Amino acid sequence: MSLRPTLDFLLYDWLDAAALNERERFSDHSRETFDAVLDTCERIARDKYAPSNRIVDTQEPHFDGEKVILPQATHDAHKAFVESGMLSAAQDYDIGGMQLPYTLQAAANSFFAMASVSIGSGMLTSGNANLLMVHGTAMQQEVFARNEFSGRWSGTMCLSEPQAGSSLSDVATRAVPDGVDFQSDPLGPRYRLTGNKMWISSGDHELTENIVHIVLAKIPDADGKLVPGTRGISLFIVPKKMVDTGGALTGVRNDVALAGLNHKLGWRGTTNTLLNFGEGRFPVDGKAGAVGYLVGEVGKGLHCMFHMMNEARIGVGTAAAMLGMAGYYASLDYAKTRPQGRLVKKPAAEGASAVVKDSASPQVRIIEHADVRRMLLAQKSYCEGALALELYCARLVDEQKTGDAQAADDARLLLEVLTPIAKSWPSEWCLEANSLAIQVHGGYGYTRDFPVEQYWRDNRLNMIHEGTHGIQAADLLGRKVLMEGGRGLQLLAARMQATMARAAGVAAFAAHAQALGEALARVGSATKAAWATGNPQEALANAVPYMQAFGHTVLAWIWLDVALRSLECDAAGTAPATAGRLGATAYFFNYELPKIGAWLQVVERRDPTCTALPEDAF
Structure with missing residues (x-):
């Protein structure tokens, strides 16, 4: 399968990225220039990154006493990436950039993350240079940032x-x-x-x-x-x-x-x-x-460093989403071609066993089995939803930089609230997608003959680096939802309510709109209950379940908004891509969103189970 149709829909149909060209900063660009960038990055990822993914996994870096040795494949892929100009894609023309929207840069980089995340796309280099463009002196920008953007350093x-x-x-x-x-x-x-x-x-x-x-x-x-x-x-x-x-x-x-x-x-x-x-x-x-x-x-070092850390957190979330997507595509392809087992059928006689199989009939492909379809649909809902979230955050970055004063400030605050989710949610649930991809493959998935075990290993890091799960959760509940009197949470709620209002008038989505409204209200009440005593230790004891519920609510909103737009583009809902998005939305609302009740229950009670247990009882 190709990532490109999904990216095109999210970028152009859902986020209307082409409309950014009406802004002065991006006025030299068009849908054609955006597509040319995507074409180039897709080709480099396909030709230089993907064929080397297993090589860089098996030929680990080593130190010979003088220098670190990397396989030639890494050098070749890095050289091709640098020559593409993507390190400075969003920078000004006068420092060698393309003045592309960050939304487009994030979308283009997703090809590299899916093809070989550990070869990378210069996330730390560009983040380092971007920090200096904000907090460094003119000389530091000229000497250090420009040489990083060029790929020389x-x-x-x-x-x-x-x-x-x-x-x-x-x-x-x-x-x-x-x-x-x-x-x-x-x-x-x-x-x-x-x-x-x-x-x-x-x-x-x-x-x-x-x-x-x-x-x-x-x-x-x-x-x-x-x-x-x-x-x-x-x-x-x-x-x-x-x-x-x-x-x-x-x-x-x-x-x-x-x-x-x-x-x-x-x-x-x-x-x-x-x-x-x-x-x-x-x-x-x-x-x-x-x-x-x-x-x-x-x-003021930590204040400066957060500029790079927050950018890296969105990058980590994107990497997690794309590793999940790689596993999903691999397991979907396997499920469509692997014959195994037979479907159950209705018993011929009353009182007979409910499970009847015709052993003489030919085997079916495993995608025809209900549980395999469940695992595939879970992966799709996690990974495509996570990608949509990351691109939405990237769009907020562009709004913060080029929107009017009010829109820019709203985007800033929305990013503050969403960044912990953009980092943590894909790193947890797209890792689960990778686990399901292994399960779809069965025993083969646990071998190195198939790529899904590597995707899982690569993705397991993302819950740890750039701020562990626990750190992101404490940041969300302990700071982000409270900052500026809770205005960021109110802004997010308003956007969700706007989607719900649109969905309420569509028969297929009315129940989803109601469920999302109930989830949003539950998150709001849980936030207040967590802080009811004003004791941070009590409030934050269950910060991770709070973040899981918050993240699921955000992703339910993302999916509902994506599904609405998909029906607007295809009113009949018969195109395979539209049917897929509607199916993923239904899955998320029917199987995933109900989980938030259990998570928020311990938050609301400020449940002390984990903190009260004596150390010697573990």
């Missing part, structure tokens, strides 16, 4: 540490001024960093001539102590190799050393590293300490 984000994990309050990497004139460096105030960073994707490789690390560190106070908590964190550019103000390499290696490679369950095509900063292996100017340039203000 690549980028990372260095947050986690071995002793701290996701607890950024406990970051221990230190940054001290590099001499008395540390503020005079044209690349930014110059510091020396010492510390260790763990789980750094693409932290070392030979794909590009330099690597730009964006590093969180703390500047000691006058007594040499680190300020506790996140308010003491600053952000630094730490290049692997030193550069001058013209962007040329100086020939000096910065004091950043690869301590080791992490060997992962999936995403094996991407190096994942432990980096040592300032251990003295590569002294600069005769001194230990990795040279870093301050980005933004002292103590």
